[in-house]
Amino acid sequence: MTDDTQKTDQIPQGSLALPDQLKPQRIYVIPVRYRPFMPGLVQPVMLDKDTWTQTLERVSQTPHQSLGLLYIGDADPDTIEAEAFPEYGCLVKVHALNEENDHFQLVAQGAARFKVEGWLNRKRPFMGEVSYPEPDRESDETIRAYGMAIINTIKELLPLNPLYNEGLRHYLQNFSPTEPSPLTDFAAALTSASGDELQAILETVPLRPRMEKVLTLVKKELEVARLQSEITEEVNEKVSKHQREFFLREQLKIIQRELGLSKDDKTAEADEFRERMSALSPPEPVRKRFEDELHKLTVLETGSPEYGVTRNYLDWLTSVPWGQYSEDNLDLKQAKAVLEKHHSGLDDVKDRIVEFLAVGALRGEIKGSIVLLVGPPGVGKTSIGKSIAEALGRRFYRFSLGGMRDEAEIKGHRRTYIGAMPGKLVQSLKEAGTANPVIMLDEIDKLGQSFQGDPASALLEVLDPEQNQDFLDHYLDERMDLSHALFVCTANTLDNIPGPLLDRMEVIRLSGYITEEKVAIARQHLWPRALDRAGVKPSQLKITDSALRQVTEGYAREAGVRNLEKQLNKIIRKAAVRLLDGEKRLSINGKNLTDFLGQPYFQTEKTQRGIGVVTGLAWTSMGGATLPVEASLVHSRQRGFKLTGQLGDVMKESAEIAYSYVASHLKEYGLEEDMLDNAFIHLHVPEGATPKDGPSAGITMATALLSLLMKKRLPRKVAMTGELTLTGQVLAVGGIREKVIAARRVGIREVILPDACRRDFDELPDYLKEGLTIHFAKQYSDVFSLLWG
Numbered sequence: 001m002t003d004d005t006q007k008t009d010q011i012p013q014g015s016l017a018l019p020d021q022l023k024p025q026r027i028y029v030i031p032v033r034y035r036p037f038m039p040g041l042v043q044p045v046m047l048d049k050d051t052w053t054q055t056l057e058r059v060s061q062t063p064h065q066s067l068g069l070l071y072i073g074d075a076d077p078d079t080i081e082a083e084a085f086p087e088y089g090c091l092v093k094v095h096a097l098n099e100e101n102d103h104f105q106l107v108a109q110g111a112a113r114f115k116v117e118g119w120l121n122r123k124r125p126f127m128g129e130v131s132y133p134e135p136d137r138e139s140d141e142t143i144r145a146y147g148m149a150i151i152n153t154i155k156e157l158l159p160l161n162p163l164y165n166e167g168l169r170h171y172l173q174n175f176s177p178t179e180p181s182p183l184t185d186f187a188a189a190l191t192s193a194s195g196d197e198l199q200a201i202l203e204t205v206p207l208r209p210r211m212e213k214v215l216t217l218v219k220k221e222l223e224v225a226r227l228q229s230e231i232t233e234e235v236n237e238k239v240s241k242h243q244r245e246f247f248l249r250e251q252l253k254i255i256q257r258e259l260g261l262s263k264d265d266k267t268a269e270a271d272e273f274r275e276r277m278s279a280l281s282p283p284e285p286v287r288k289r290f291e292d293e294l295h296k297l298t299v300l301e302t303g304s305p306e307y308g309v310t311r312n313y314l315d316w317l318t319s320v321p322w323g324q325y326s327e328d329n330l331d332l333k334q335a336k337a338v339l340e341k342h343h344s345g346l347d348d349v350k351d352r353i354v355e356f357l358a359v360g361a362l363r364g365e366i367k368g369s370i371v372l373l374v375g376p377p378g379v380g381k382t383s384i385g386k387s388i389a390e391a392l393g394r395r396f397y398r399f400s401l402g403g404m405r406d407e408a409e410i411k412g413h414r415r416t417y418i419g420a421m422p423g424k425l426v427q428s429l430k431e432a433g434t435a436n437p438v439i440m441l442d443e444i445d446k447l448g449q450s451f452q453g454d455p456a457s458a459l460l461e462v463l464d465p466e467q468n469q470d471f472l473d474h475y476l477d478e479r480m481d482l483s484h485a486l487f488v489c490t491a492n493t494l495d496n497i498p499g500p501l502l503d504r505m506e507v508i509r510l511s512g513y514i515t516e517e518k519v520a521i522a523r524q525h526l527w528p529r530a531l532d533r534a535g536v537k538p539s540q541l542k543i544t545d546s547a548l549r550q551v552t553e554g555y556a557r558e559a560g561v562r563n564l565e566k567q568l569n570k571i572i573r574k575a576a577v578r579l580l581d582g583e584k585r586l587s588i589n590g591k592n593l594t595d596f597l598g599q600p601y602f603q604t605e606k607t608q609r610g611i612g613v614v615t616g617l618a619w620t621s622m623g624g625a626t627l628p629v630e631a632s633l634v635h636s637r638q639r640g641f642k643l644t645g646q647l648g649d650v651m652k653e654s655a656e657i658a659y660s661y662v663a664s665h666l667k668e669y670g671l672e673e674d675m676l677d678n679a680f681i682h683l684h685v686p687e688g689a690t691p692k693d694g695p696s697a698g699i700t701m702a703t704a705l706l707s708l709l710m711k712k713r714l715p716r717k718v719a720m721t722g723e724l725t726l727t728g729q730v731l732a733v734g735g736i737r738e739k740v741i742a743a744r745r746v747g748i749r750e751v752i753l754p755d756a757c758r759r760d761f762d763e764l765p766d767y768l769k770e771g772l773t774i775h776f777a778k779q780y781s782d783v784f785s786l787l788w789g
Contacts, residue, residue, distance in 0.1 A: 023091065023111070023112060023114075023132050024062070024064050024066060025129060025130060025131070026120060026127060026128070026129050026130070027066060027067055027068045027091065027114075027127070027128065027130055028055050028058055028059050028067045028068070028125055028126065028127050029067065029068040029069075029070055029085070029089070029116075029126040029127065029128050030047065030052060030055060030067055030068070030069055030070075030126070031069075031070050031071075031072040031075070031077045031080055031085065032045070032069045032070070032071055032072070032077075033071075033072060033073065033074065033075070033077065033195075034195055035071070035195045035198055036069070036070075036071030036089070036090065036195060036198050036199045036202050037069040037071075037089075037090040037092060037108060037110055038090060038110055038185045038186070038188055038189035038198065038201070038202065039090055039091075039110040039111060039112055039113055039181075039182060039185040039186075040110050040182045040183075040185050040186035040189065041090075041108075041109075041110040041185075041186065041189045042107065042108070042109045042110070043107070043108065044105055044106065044107050044108070045069070045092075045105070045106050045107075045108045046103050046104070046105055047103060047104045047105075047106070048077075048078070048102070048103055048104075049099070049100075049102050049103050049104055050102075051077065051078055051124070052104065052125075053104075054124070054125050055067075055124065055125035055126070056097065056104060056106075058125055059094060060094075060097070064093075065093060065094050066091055066092065066093050066094065066111065067091075067092060067094060068089045068090070068091055068092075068114060068128065068130065069089055069090050069092055069108065070085045070086055070089035070116075071086060071089070071195055071198075071199050071202075072084065072085065072086075073195060073196070081122065082119050082122040082123075082126060082128075083122075085116065085126075086199060086203070087115055087116050087203070088113055088114070088115055088116075088199070088202050088203040089113070089114055089116070089202070090110050090111075090112070090113055090114070090202065091110075091111045091112050091113070091114050091130075091132075092108035092109055092110050092111060093108070093109040093111055094106050094107075094108060095107040095108070095109060110185070110189075112132050113132070113133070113185075113202055113205070114130040114131065114132050114133075115130060115131050115132075115133055116128045116129075116130055117129045117130060117131050133205045134205075135181055135205055135206055135207035135210070136206060136207070142208060143180050143207060143208065143211070144180075146180070146208070146211040146212070146215060147180045147183060147184075147211070149215055150183060150184065150187050150211065150214060150215055150218060151183070153187075153215070153218045153219060153222055154187060154190070154218065156222055157190070157218070157221065157222055157225055160222075160225040160226065160228075160229050180207060180211065181207060181210075184201075184207070184210050184211050184214045185201070185202075185214075187214050187217075187218050188201045188213075188214045188217060188218075190218070190221070191217045191218060191220070191221040192221060192224070193217050193220075193221075197217065200213065201213055201214060201217075266297070266298065266302055267298075269297070269311065270294055270297055270298055273290075273294060273297075273314045273315070273318050274294065276318040276319075277290055277317075277318050280318070280320075280321065280322040280323060280324065281322055281323025281324070282322035282323065283322070283478075283479070285478060285479070286317070286322060286478050289317070289477075289478055290314070290317055290318070293310055293313055293314055293317070294314060296310050297310050297311060297314060305418065308418070309415065309418060313415060313475075313476075316422055316426065316430070316475065316476065317476060317478075319430045320426060320429055320430060320476070320480065321429055321430070321432070321433055321434050321435050322435070322480075323435065324433070324434050324435055325434055325435055325436045325484060326393065326394055326395065326434045326436060326437075327393065328360070328365060328366060328392050328393060328394065328436075329391070329392055329393035330357065330360060330361035330366075330392075332354055332357060332358055332361065334391060335353075335354055335357050335391035335392075336350070336354055338387050338390050338391040339353065339354070339384075339387050339391065342383060342386075342387045342390075342525075343380055343383070343384065343387065344517055344520045344521045344524055344525070346379075346380070346384075346510060346513075346517075347765060348763065348765070349373075349384070349508055349509075349510055352508050353384070353388060353508070356369065356371065356506075357391065357392070365484075366392065366486055367465075367483055367484055369465070369486055369487070369506070370463045370465070370487045370489065370504055370505045370506060371388075371486075371487070371488050371489065371505065371506050371508060372444070372489045372490075372491060372502075372505035372506065372507045372508065373385070373488065373489070373490045373491070373508050373510060374490075374491050374492070374493070374494060374507055374508070374509050374510065375492070375509060375510030375511065375512065375559070375560075376492060376510075376512050376558065376559035376560050377492060377558075377559075377560050377562060378558065378559070378560020378561050378562030378563065379510045379511075379512050379513065379559055379560040379561070380510070380560075380561070381490040381510060382398065382440065382442060382490060384488075384510075385398070385438065385440040385488040385490070386440075388438055388486070388488060389437070389438035389486075392438065392486070394434070394436060394437055394438045394486065395432035395433060395434055395437040395438070396432075396437065396438050396440070397428040397431050397432050397437050397438070397439050397440070398439075398440040398442055399424050399428065399440075399441070399442065400442040400443050401441055401442060401443050401444050401446065401447050401455070402442070402443035402446040402447075403446060403448050404447055404448055404455050405448035405455065406455065407454060407455045407457070407458040408423065408474070409423060409424055409455060410423045410424060410425065410455050410458040410459060410462065411423045411458050411461075411472070411473060411474050412426060412473040412474040412475035412476065413474060413475055414474045414475070415474075415475055415477065420475055421475060422473050422475040422476055423473055423474070423475070425439070425462060425471065425473065425482065426473050426475070426476060426480075429480075429485075435481065435484055435485070436484035436485055436486070437485055437486075438485070438486045438488060439485050439486070439487050439488070440487075440488045440489070440490065441459075441487060441488070441489045441490070442489075442490050443490060443491070443492075444459075444489045444490065444491050444497060444501075445491035445492055445493055445494070445495070445496045445497050446496070447459075447496075456497075456498050456501055457498075459501060460500060460501060460504070462482060462487070463487060463489075463501065463504045463505060464504050465483060465504075468481075468482040468483050469481045469482065469483040489505060494507070511559070511735075511737040511738055512558075512559025512560060512738065512741075513559065513560070513561065514741050514744075514768065515549060515552050515553060515745070516767070518548075518552045518556070518561060518564060519545060519548045519549050519552060521561050521564075522548045522551070522552070522561070522564060522568065523545065523548060526561065526564060526565045526568055527543060527548075527568055530565065530568045530569050530572050531572065533569075534569075534572045534573070534576060536572055536575070536576060536579070539585070540579060540584070540585055540586065541572065541575050541579070541585070541586050541587075541588070542585075542586070542587045542588065543568075543571070543587070543588040543589075544587070544588065544589045544590070546589060546590045547588045547589050547590050547593050550590050550593055550600070551564065551567050551568070551571075551593070551597070552564060553600075553602065553745070554600030554601065554602055554603075555567045555597055555600055555601055555602070557601075557602045559738070567597060570596070570597060571588060571596045571597065574595075574596045575588070575596065609713055609714065609717070610713050611707055611708060611711055611712065611713045612630060612631035612632055612704055612705075612707050612708035612713075613628060613629070613630050613631075613704065613707070613713070613714075614628070614629050614700050614701075614703045614704040614707060614714060614720070615627070615628050615629075615700075615717075615718070615719045615720075615748065616628070616629055616696075616697050616700030616719065616720060616721060617696070617719050617720065617721040617739035617740075617742055617743060617751070618694065618696065618697070618721075618735075618739070618742075619694065619696070619734065619735030619738050619739060620738075624735065624737075624738030624739045624740070624741045624742030624743075624745075625742050626719065626742050626743070626746050626748075627685060627697065627700070628685070628686055629683070629684075629685055629697065629700050629701055629704045630683070630684045630685075630686065630704065631681060631682070631683050631684075631701075631704040631705050631707065631708040632681070632682045632684070632708065633679055633680070633681060633682075633708060634680040634681065634682050635680050636678045636679055636680070637678065637680070638678060638680060639676060639677055639678060639679060639680065640679075640680035640681070641655075641656075641659050641680075641681050641683070642680070642681070642682045642683070643655050643683050643684075644682070644683075644684045644685075645684050645685030645686065645687070646685075647685060648694070650694060650695050651685075651694065651695075651697055654695060654697050654698045654701060654723065654724070655683055655697075655701050657698060657724055657725065657726055658698055658699075658701035658702040658705060658724055659681075659683075659701075659705065660726060661702055661724060661725075661726055661728060661780065662676075662702055662705045662706055662709070663676050664726075665728070666709070668781075669706060669710070669784060670710075671709055671710065675709060676709075679709075681705065681708065683701060683704065683705070685697075694733075695723045695731070695733065696721050696722065696723055696733035696734075696735075697721070697723075698722060698723040698724030698725075698730075698731075699720055699721075699722040699723075699724050699730055699752070699777070699780060699783050700720055700721070700722075701724075702724055702780060702783075703720065703783060703784075703787065706784070710788070712788065714787060715787065715788070716750065717747070717748050717749075717750065718748070718750045718751070718752060718786075718787065719739075719742075719743045719748045719750070719751050719752070720751065720752035720753075720783065721733055721739050721751075721752075721753060721754075722752070722753065722754040722757075722777065722783075723754075724780055728779050728780040728781060729778070729779060729780075730754045730755065730756075730777045730778060730779060730780060730782070730783070731754060731756065732754045732756035732757050733754060733757065736753065736757050736760040736761055736764070737760075737764055737768070739751075740761070740764060740768055740769075740772070741768065743772075744768070744772070749771055749772055749773060750772075750773045750774075750775070751772060751773070751774050751775070752774075752775045752776075752777055752783055752786060753774060753775070753776055753777070754776070754777060754778075755776040755777060755778040757776075758776050761774060
């Protein structure tokens with residue numbers, strides 16, 4: 001160690017060199033984070049062992065055992081450079097240096113503030129040449145006044161926080177309370193001020209400005225401490241009040257029990273269960289099970305796990321509405337009024353429901369009926385179920401079966417573990433409060449299946465009128481009668497529903513809406529509801545029927561009305577912005593509709609006409625659609641037949657049958673028998689990216705092939721649907737309503753249907769049949785005669 005590092009101020013002769021009088025001019029420096037160290041402060045300091053071992057070894061070799069602490073804020077002490085240190089810091093005396101696992105712990109005693117005059121070593125270990133600025137002497141009265149104010153504020157702080165007492169004790173051991181400079185620094189260190197605020201105090205050498213800043217900090221600390229004390233007192237008062245009430249309540253319970261004025265919790269619960277069961281009309285086996293479980297409850301200790309299991313079982317057993325039935329309203333006029341109120345269109349579906357209710361009215365009750373509503377998304381299946389419940393005056397409960405994989409969701413968990421629960425059927429009866437609610441099983445075609453069980457098989461017992469009168473829930477383990485409940489199931493398609501399950505339900509099909517019905521629904525239901533939800537007055541925003549028709553045909557052509565409602569909401573959102581920008585009233589019409597919705601998603605379908613081009617009709621999940629079929633002669637070098645257009649296996653077979661039929665009947669239709677021997681024909685169904693399948697395009701493909709071979713196009717706009725056999729028979733197809741709607745939408749008024757579909761066409765509403773020319777064909781020769789005579 002050089003002499004420079006040991007150089008100290010001269011001490012007058014005859015005086016004692018106290019530890020705080022050793023102020024070396026050259027000291028080792030260590031950075032500190034979060035808060036600067038203040039003179040007069042005594043507290044531990046933690047230092048990283050790997051970083052500061054060398055520095056602390058050199059400090060321990062100095063006679064003054066001191067080092068400088070400089071505040072660096074949020075900077076990283078491992079990578080900081082000398083240029084980033086502040087000018088002012090605190091000289092500390094090192095006491096009790098202890099070595100821990102990965103760090104050093106030392107007790108630092110703040111001695112004096114210093115100012116860095118220059119750096120002797122800019123890298124670790126940092127060493128600087130420092131000076132110790134002293135404040136100028138000012139008016140004793142002013143300094144004394146500030147000192148008294150600071151001392152009085154500290155006195156007020158002492159009762160509010162005991163930690164201030166400990167800090168004051170350390171200060172009095174090292175300084176006189178009459179020294180203003182150490183008092184000021186100590187008072188600042190007591191506060192919870194930020195590191196930057198304390199560094200500003202450390203850098204303020206003149207005494208009066210420093211005392212002004214510190215007095216402000218101490219006053220702020222006093223206000224915070226008072227507020228904290230008030231909050232603590234308020235919380236303690238509330239807690240004490242609650243504790244007092246709790247003890248008094250417990251004492252009152254004991255006194256009332258001793259006098260026979262009240263019962264303990266177990267007895268009270270048993271009486272509650274007995275009272276609930278007395279209001280019900282359960283079968284005899286249920287009542288016997290109830291008595292057995294209730295006796296077990298009175299014997300068990302309340303802390304036993306079995307007590308909780310038994311209590312939950314009794315709670316569920318007495319929550320089922322045994323023998324509680326609501327009275328049905330079998331007034332058919334009211335039922336029709338309710339259905340008309342909530343639903344426009346769907347006349348055939350509403351007629352089926354009224355017929356279903358009429359049978360129940362003749363019998364006196366509706367019992368043992370399971371209805372399945374099948375149709376595309378958004379056509380109102382769920383709302384029809386609610387309307388049935390409203391028409392009958394029954395409670396309504398709905399739960400979705402989509403994705404359900406565990407049969408315990410239907411039949412309940414066995415009562416062998418904590419947390420077991422009954423199935424959804426028992427929960428629905430509890431929620432409804434009657435034994436004959438309308439229970440809707442939504443999305444029954446989306447049931448899952450896994451290793452946990454098969455819920456579709458569990459539903460067989462629920463949806464079988466011959467079995468559900470003795471339905472057994474695994475949790476309750478008692479027979480219950482579900483035959484009085486009306487089950488309404490919904491599905492988008494029948495393909496995924498197991499056959500045995502489908503056999504137990506009465507199917508009612510919802511085919512979707514035509515444009516006129518959608519416009520009526522939008523006008524009567526969707527538009528008023530959307531305005532109400534958006535908070536827009538009907539007088540502020542109006543929409544014309546022509547605009548509603550354009551929205552239906554150009555933006556929401558699917559079978560349901562859910563997307564139509566989304567488009568109307570989009571119009572209202574955009575209109576709301578314009579209303580808030582200052583416009584008083586808006587009217588949506590066919591001319592300005594694109595300003596709100598952009599260009600239409602669906603363009604007007606145009607029927608293609610030409611040699612080898614025929615318009616077919618198809619059913620899709622979005623409703624009906626036209627399906628043009630094109631046939632072309634590629635070359636005449638060899639025989640061949642090619643298919644394109646993302647056709648499924650069924651449609652490929654239809655095309656092969658149509659080709660074989662035409663090839664075997666060429667002479668019958670006035671063509672040469674060897675005409676196909678050297679013809680390579682390509683049959684294409686446009687929109688090749690869309691998969692297509694289904695047995696309904698046979699006669700369309702045969703007509704396209706004959707048109708190509710005869711080199712004659714269809715004489716007029718005709719659409720057709722029907723399956724063809726090798727012998728020329730035209731078989732029935734489904735989706736007649738949707739296909740007729742699709743033909744009307746593109747302006748085709750002449751349609752060829754299989755003769756076997758005559759009944760389906762006759763059942764269509766009159767407004768769909770109006771203006772249409774329908775031909776029925778039994779053999780393909782009938783189709784040929786209609787087209788070419």
